[in-house]
Structures are given as C-alpha cells and as structure tokens.
Amino acid sequence: MVMDAYRAAIIGCGRPGQGGFGIAYAHARAYTACPRTTLVAAADINAENLQAFCTTYNVRGYTDYRTLLERERPDIVSICTWPPLHAQMTVEAAEAGVRAIWCEKPMALSLAEADQMLAACAAHGAKLQINHQRRFAPAFQAARELIQSGRLGTLVRLEGYVPEWDLLSWGTHWIDMMRFWNDDRPVAWVIAQVDCRKRTRRYGHLVEDYAVTYFAFENGVRGFLEVGEGCTETVGLRILGTEGMAVIQGGALRARPQGVGEWIEIAAAGSGEQAFLRALEDLIASLEEGREPLLSGYSARATTEIIMAAYESAYWRERVTLPLEVRDFPLSRLVQAQDSSPNRPSDRQV
Structure with missing residues (x-):
C-alpha cells in the first residue's frame, strides 16, 4: 500500500554531537529531509536526553518505548539504542504493528537474537533494515562499479582497517x-x-581490544580485517585485483586501474547525511514494492555470522566453517574461559 506520508518514531535519543551516542540525530535528519515521512515521537529512558531531542525536532516524548508504540502507532521506527536491546525492541515493534524497522548496527550480539528479529518481522509482515548505510554512499557504490567493470581485473582480496x-x-x-x-x-x-585482556565494554556489551580476521568467500575472494589498538593503518578499505587496486580513505575512492600508471581519484567523499536519506528512501520503496531493502536484516545476519565466527575461531583457536551452528555470544564465552583457566598468565602486560 502506497501512503502519502509515513509516521516515524525513534527509540533511543542519545546525545547530539557524540558520534555513535548521537546516531538518532542522523536518523531524525533523514526523516525531516524526506518528504514521505513525518517524525512524530521519540523515546528514551534519560529524561534530559529525551527533552533535548524533542525540543530539537518538536516531537512528543516518552520514557517508555512500549507506551510510544501503543499510543503513536508509528509506521516506521528507528531503534538507536545499545546493541543488547536491539532484539527485544525489534520483536516488540513488529508485534505492535510497525510496518518498517530501521535498526542501528550491529544487528545483534548472537545469531539467536538475529533470528528472533527476523522471525518476528516475518510473522508480522514488517520490513527490517539494519543501518549499514555506506552501501548508499557514492564512493562505496563507485568502488563496486569499478570492480564490476573489470578495470581492476579479477577480484582477489579485500582488506579493511580500523x-x-x-x-x-x-x-x-x-x-x-x-x-x-x-x-x-x-x-x-x-x-x-x-x-x-582489558575486558573493554562499549555500548553496553563486551568488545575486544584488538582483532585480526581472515575469511574466504565461496568464489575464492579473500577478506582481511584488522581492528583495534594494535592496528596502525589509516581507517579505510583496499581492493586488490589481478590488474589493479583501489583504496577508500576519508570516504574518497582512489584507484590505479588496468593500463593506468598512476593513482587517480574516482569518487570524492560523499555526504553521510545523503546516505542516511537514501537508506530511508529505499526502506520506503521496499514497503511499496513488496521486496527486501538493500540493507535487509537477512543481509545483516550474514555479516553478524562472520563476526560471531571470528569470535568462535578465537575461542577454539582454529578455522571455523560456515554456516555457524553456535547460537550464543562467543566472545563472552571466550572471556569466561580465560577467567576460569588455571594456566592463564597473571603477569601479562595490558
């Protein structure tokens, strides 16, 4: 069914200008920029954050998201809370009749939670989108087009650093x-x-301080990702083909394609705001066209599975094949095993 305007609400306001802690403001700017949506309400357990958000966007505020769902009956809901809350809130939003759910990444802290989210949305006819919005950023889309054009030869390896x-x-x-x-x-x-070793927690859950992950696609392409305090590379991605390579840093794409002896700029850094808006527009289109959004929950589950497999590999100290059978959060299990090990060194430097 095509609607002139969709009523939108946001759960988890956060704080403006605080990076990931203020991601709700990026969602709100997309809703206000889109002529097809009207932002009507927000919910947050922090009264100060809620008041600041509601004042900024002139919307009604609730300290209980369940009350928001019951009273406002929104068509679209953004879930911008910490990851441990994503599954429960997504399930309850779908059960409340929300037609489209735009949940922040990471999708969940286990495949069991991810599957609960997908099952609830499927059962109630809701679309689920996880916010890997860079798929809509110009430089990242240009990189995909460059690969598909064959100007880099056959794709061999993809690298990422954070x-x-x-x-x-x-x-x-x-x-x-x-x-x-x-x-x-x-x-x-x-x-x-x-x-x-530091037992670091971020956004309400355990995270590693450093990780090196290597994986193989079924078509032979390899992926490599280094994240954390041990990474000395600049934030970015590299694409290696048999005949050329490309790099994204600072959101801009440079390449040295086949037959070109020097680096050339392919695409400048685009607006992050535009990527959010295009993600919202695609979510609306998926509702009206009866298809999955580009940032679908099913796609995000595949990404989550790779992350959980990385933690599972570290736990067993061996290569893990997919599909992954474990349903828990392997990083938590790894830390518990380390804490209970009688052979754990006590004098290692952190």
Whole structure:
C-alpha cells in the first residue's frame, strides 16, 4: 500500500554531537529531509536526553518505548539504542504493528537474537533494515562499479582497517562492505584471533581490544580485517585485483586501474547525511514494492555470522566453517574461559 506520508518514531535519543551516542540525530535528519515521512515521537529512558531531542525536532516524548508504540502507532521506527536491546525492541515493534524497522548496527550480539528479529518481522509482515548505510554512499557504490567493470581485473582480496575500534562497533561496516563488493556471495570459512585482556565494554556489551580476521568467500575472494589498538593503518578499505587496486580513505575512492600508471581519484567523499536519506528512501520503496531493502536484516545476519565466527575461531583457536551452528555470544564465552583457566598468565602486560 502506497501512503502519502509515513509516521516515524525513534527509540533511543542519545546525545547530539557524540558520534555513535548521537546516531538518532542522523536518523531524525533523514526523516525531516524526506518528504514521505513525518517524525512524530521519540523515546528514551534519560529524561534530559529525551527533552533535548524533542525540543530539537518538536516531537512528543516518552520514557517508555512500549507506551510510544501503543499510543503513536508509528509506521516506521528507528531503534538507536545499545546493541543488547536491539532484539527485544525489534520483536516488540513488529508485534505492535510497525510496518518498517530501521535498526542501528550491529544487528545483534548472537545469531539467536538475529533470528528472533527476523522471525518476528516475518510473522508480522514488517520490513527490517539494519543501518549499514555506506552501501548508499557514492564512493562505496563507485568502488563496486569499478570492480564490476573489470578495470581492476579479477577480484582477489579485500582488506579493511580500523584503529581503536572493534568488530561489532565498526568492523561490521567493513565486513558488510566487503560482502557488498563481492555481490553478497556466501563466506565459506573464517579464522581469527582476538585480544580482550582489558575486558573493554562499549555500548553496553563486551568488545575486544584488538582483532585480526581472515575469511574466504565461496568464489575464492579473500577478506582481511584488522581492528583495534594494535592496528596502525589509516581507517579505510583496499581492493586488490589481478590488474589493479583501489583504496577508500576519508570516504574518497582512489584507484590505479588496468593500463593506468598512476593513482587517480574516482569518487570524492560523499555526504553521510545523503546516505542516511537514501537508506530511508529505499526502506520506503521496499514497503511499496513488496521486496527486501538493500540493507535487509537477512543481509545483516550474514555479516553478524562472520563476526560471531571470528569470535568462535578465537575461542577454539582454529578455522571455523560456515554456516555457524553456535547460537550464543562467543566472545563472552571466550572471556569466561580465560577467567576460569588455571594456566592463564597473571603477569601479562595490558
């Protein structure tokens, strides 16, 4: 059914100008920029954050998201809370009759949670979109077109680097992009090692301090991702083909394609705001056309599976084949095993 305007609401307001803690403001700007949506309400357990958000966007505020769902009956809901809350809130939004759910990444902290989200949305006819919005950014789309053009030869390897972050918080973007560039082909196996000696927590859950992940797609393309405090590379991605290579840094795409002896700029850095808006527009189109959005929950589950396989590989210290059978959060299990090990060194430097 095509509607003139969709009523939207946001769960989890956060704080403006605080990076991931203020991601709801990026969602709100997309809703206000889109002529097909009207932002009507927001929910947050922090009264100060809620008031600031509602004042900025002139919307009604709720300290209980369930009350928002019951009273406002929104068509689209953004879930911008911390990852441990994603599954429960997505399930309840779908059960409340929300037609489209735009959930922040990472999708979930286990495949069991991811499957709960997908099952609830399927049962209630809701579209689920996970915010890997860089698929809509011009430079990242230009990179995909460059690969498909054959100007780099046959795709061989994709690399990603993120200093000072982790697989779930930022690595999920790079793994998703590698899948996007390789036409979302399945991954066959994953091998990884992680360092979590500091027991760091971010956005309400355990994260590693450093991780190196290597994986193979079924078509032979390899993926490599280094994240965390041990990474000395600049944030970015590399594409290696048999006849050329390309790099994305700072959101801009440079390449040295086949037959070109020097680096050339292919696409400048685009607006992050535009990527959010295009993601929202595609979500609306998926509702009206009866298809999955480009940032579908099913696609995000595949990315989540690779991350969980990396943690599972670190736990067993061996290569893990997909599909992954474990349903829990392997990183938590790894830390528990380390804490209970009588052979754990006590004098290692952190």
